[in-house]
Amino acid sequence: MLDTGDIRMHVAEQGQGYPVIFCHGFPHTWFMWHHQLDAVAAAGYRAIAPDLRGYGRTEIPDNVESYTNEAVIGDLLALLDDIGAERAVFVGLDFGAQLVWELALRAPERVAAVAVLNNPFSPRPPRPPSAFWTKAAERHFLHLSYFQPPGVADAELAADPRGFLARVYYSLSGEYHYLDTWKNPPGIGYLDALPQAPALPWPWLSQEEFDILAADFEQTGFTGGLNWYRNLDRNWELTADYAEAKVSVPTYFLYGENDPDMEGFSGRDPLATLRANVVDLREVVEIPGAGHLVQLERPDAVNSFLLGALKGLDLS
Secondary structure, eight states, X not given: OEEOSSSEEOEEEEXXXXXXXXXXXXXXXXXXXXXXXXXXXXXXXXXXXEOOTTSTTSOOOSOGGGGOHHHHHHHHHHHHHHTTOSOEEEEEETHHHHHHHHHHHHOGGGEEEEXXXXXXXXXXXXXXXXXXXXXXXXXXXXXXXXXXXXXXXXHHHHTSHHHHHHHHHHHHSTTSOGGGGGGSOTTSOHHHHSOOOOOSOBTTBOHHHHHHHHHHHHHHOSHHHHHHHTTHHHHHHHTGGGTTOOBOSOEEEEEETTOHHHHHTSOSOHHHHHHHHBTTEEEEEEETTOOXXXXXXXXXXXXXXXXXXXXXXXXX
């Protein structure tokens, strides 16, 4: 447990050496990275995966405004200070990817490199995010809009944590086309929009792994994670100074062929946008057949990608 000066944060770590910090998304915990912690630690690095604020055993502030990227970046910088590290390599997926991209803009001197999965960098849009999703949500179900009113999604998901997690993990995987949830009308709940999940175990997720992930959300509910969605516009407001900024740190990007963020949430040509706005983009890798949870679906491929990136960096 780490006191960041603002919250108490739970951190899982393994190995010794140069720090590599893994940042998860929604609805995840540090455990989403357990395959990568094993591999990176075995290769001689200090693999660190925090439960980001609002998740797992980390503190869950009551105030919605406490979940901005700026606040969570403060947690990550406090983590660096706590371990006595000037810099680290940061790995991110989903909200963790957005966090890592913004960290690279706000504090590049603390970032040795970034390795991002599935969520490519794109410049700050001219309008707040809600301007885009509100219009879409008038036509079909869209979780970005459904998650905004405090208490609504919180109650639905907390009433059936295991059912929700199984459905959302399956729907985000390469075995399902997540954007089919858009075929549902507005005004329904998320569980009604998501497909039924096949019985566990799955080829890429064991019953034991699922139980570990579900146990945390059975204790905490989902409000902490949902509050990240409720700050998307606030994050936009807080990044006005970075509207024209490009990512300058060494960057590695990997994505699943069937990732829904690449297909439906990252613009018309996400790779072209990435290449135009990341100055030192060293590698782009596609994993055939994989979806959003690529680090669980294809752990060997992700581990090979990460270890190759780490080997290619001057981390002395």
